[in-house]
Amino acid sequence: MKRNTDFSELANSSGEWLRGTGPESDIVISSRIRLARNLADFPFIRRCSDEDRISIERTVRARMESIEGWEDIRYVDIEQLSEIDRQFLVERQLISREIADADGSRAVAIDPHEQYSVMINEEDHLRIQVMHSGLDLKSAWDRINSLDDKLEGTILYAYHPKYGYLTACPTNVGTGLRVSVMLHLPALVITQQIEKVFRSMQRINVTVRGLYGEGSQYTGDFYQVSNQITLGHSEEDLVALVGENVVPRIIEYERKARDFLVRQGEKDLHDDVSRALGILSTAKKISSEETMHYLSKVRMGVNLGLINDVAVGTINKLFIHTQPAHLQKLHGRLLGSSDRNVQRATYLQRHLSGAPGTGDLN
Amino acid sequence: MKCQYCEKPATFHITELTEPSGPQVMHLCEEHARGFLQKDTSSPAVSIAGALAKQLNLGQTKKELAELDQKECPVCGISFFEFRNTGRLGCPYDYTHFESDLTPLLSNIHDSLEHRGKRPRRAAASADSQAIMIQLRREMEEAIDREDYERASEIRDELRRIEESGTGESAK
Numbered sequence: 001m002k003r004n005t006d007f008s009e010l011a012n013s014s015g016e017w018l019r020g021t022g023p024e025s026d027i028v029i030s031s032r033i034r035l036a037r038n039l040a041d042f043p044f045i046r047r048c049s050d051e052d053r054i055s056i057e058r059t060v061r062a063r064m065e066s067i068e069g070w071e072d073i074r075y076v077d078i079e080q081l082s083e084i085d086r087q088f089l090v091e092r093q094l095i096s097r098e099i100a101d102a103d104g105s106r107a108v109a110i111d112p113h114e115q116y117s118v119m120i121n122e123e124d125h126l127r128i129q130v131m132h133s134g135l136d137l138k139s140a141w142d143r144i145n146s147l148d149d150k151l152e153g154t155i156l157y158a159y160h161p162k163y164g165y166l167t168a169c170p171t172n173v174g175t176g177l178r179v180s181v182m183l184h185l186p187a188l189v190i191t192q193q194i195e196k197v198f199r200s201m202q203r204i205n206v207t208v209r210g211l212y213g214e215g216s217q218y219t220g221d222f223y224q225v226s227n228q229i230t231l232g233h234s235e236e237d238l239v240a241l242v243g244e245n246v247v248p249r250i251i252e253y254e255r256k257a258r259d260f261l262v263r264q265g266e267k268d269l270h271d272d273v274s275r276a277l278g279i280l281s282t283a284k285k286i287s288s289e290e291t292m293h294y295l296s297k298v299r300m301g302v303n304l305g306l307i308n309d310v311a312v313g314t315i316n317k318l319f320i321h322t323q324p325a326h327l328q329k330l331h332g333r334l335l336g337s338s339d340r341n342v343q344r345a346t347y348l349q350r351h352l353s354g355a356p357g358t359g360d361l362n
Numbered sequence: 363m364k365c366q367y368c369e370k371p372a373t374f375h376i377t378e379l380t381e382p383s384g385p386q387v388m389h390l391c392e393e394h395a396r397g398f399l400q401k402d403t404s405s406p407a408v409s410i411a412g413a414l415a416k417q418l419n420l421g422q423t424k425k426e427l428a429e430l431d432q433k434e435c436p437v438c439g440i441s442f443f444e445f446r447n448t449g450r451l452g453c454p455y456d457y458t459h460f461e462s463d464l465t466p467l468l469s470n471i472h473d474s475l476e477h478r479g480k481r482p483r484r485a486a487a488s489a490d491s492q493a494i495m496i497q498l499r500r501e502m503e504e505a506i507d508r509e510d511y512e513r514a515s516e517i518r519d520e521l522r523r524i525e526e527s528g529t530g531e532s533a534k
Binding site: 038171233235 | 437452457468525
């Protein structure tokens, strides 16, 4: 493991989960799985003293260092980071808002491809997460299962023969597993059917949230579908519930709604998505919210073949790279809100206008 | 039919089965249905509070609740009152100490009381030895604070012994 808090290189690249490939990637942005784990010999985080947190961080770090194949893992001491760097990692979905805003000793280990990360001293002592592009839960589960095995080889987890892996919140006990699939559902929003989809999902132990987790406003037509329960089913069953039972149905509804929009008025739709691209590629200042709104339209336009010279991967990256901390990291200094709006417009223009193909970020 | 909360037509007819007063039918427009359904996808603390409230409605008296609130875990010191307010437990031993109070809650949230997933290959220490480990670690920190390094190192050896005794065998 290498300690590294220089994110300037990261600010110019993006994680593999954003590349817009993998099954169903016209609708599914990413497949994420996380496991909650706790050390057997410490209280849960809320009852930890400052010394406990420091010991947990040290113990886990030392044990991770002994894992073979982890030489290239980046290790970040979150307590030492500036607010902007913490925000940067949140925007990139490598750490949670909760750990970013917490106090005391806490850290994250990140793989170079940004496909997995391990948070230390979040709500639980360990939060392991794996993120893949498109609908790819099975291989995400295989990977996180083997990561968990590696960590378990060196760390004694809190475990109860009846209740399984013990977690700070009883809503995570058992498997400690949360499967989350991020979906882009603009046509279901336009055709006002999204509520019906929500409602049908409430009955089958699945929850829906906005792009940035709990309590946030839904922006850019992104919805995250997750399993609600963690106890009483095997990990494979929970993965299948979301990945085979629920998500394919939503994908089918979204496809039908897109077909309907095309049939109902392709010219109108073509006009709408082209105008969105026009605004994004020519505006001189633009807010984050407006950017999300129009990027969502452009993304659908690209996926319906109405916009041809922009890659889905580019749009996925722009969603992340136009957020406040990313813009400021790219710019190398702190920017106020109105400066950011100008920089965001410049950035979008650079990546969306011009000859076909120039829109690609990498 | 109009929405219960405004003049718009009710396009959603939701039957809430878990209301304490019995099934309740709601007639809502799209917008109010959204508010209603979003309220349901609540944070863990809120859903725990909700689940607990239901549980209490089902029979616990005020006196019983007051007694339960006072109950404290001997290992981490958290009271049931604190757990009820925050939705977070204090240590692994809480699942043993508050077991009878937590099982209705677990069954409410998960509709199950038995883990059916992965088991650690190394046997996790038993609930009791996990509790002892947490207590020993605290004693070790106290020994270090008062610069009693001899005692601290004895405790460290003891901890290592307990941890190692949990290795090698299956947890099943």
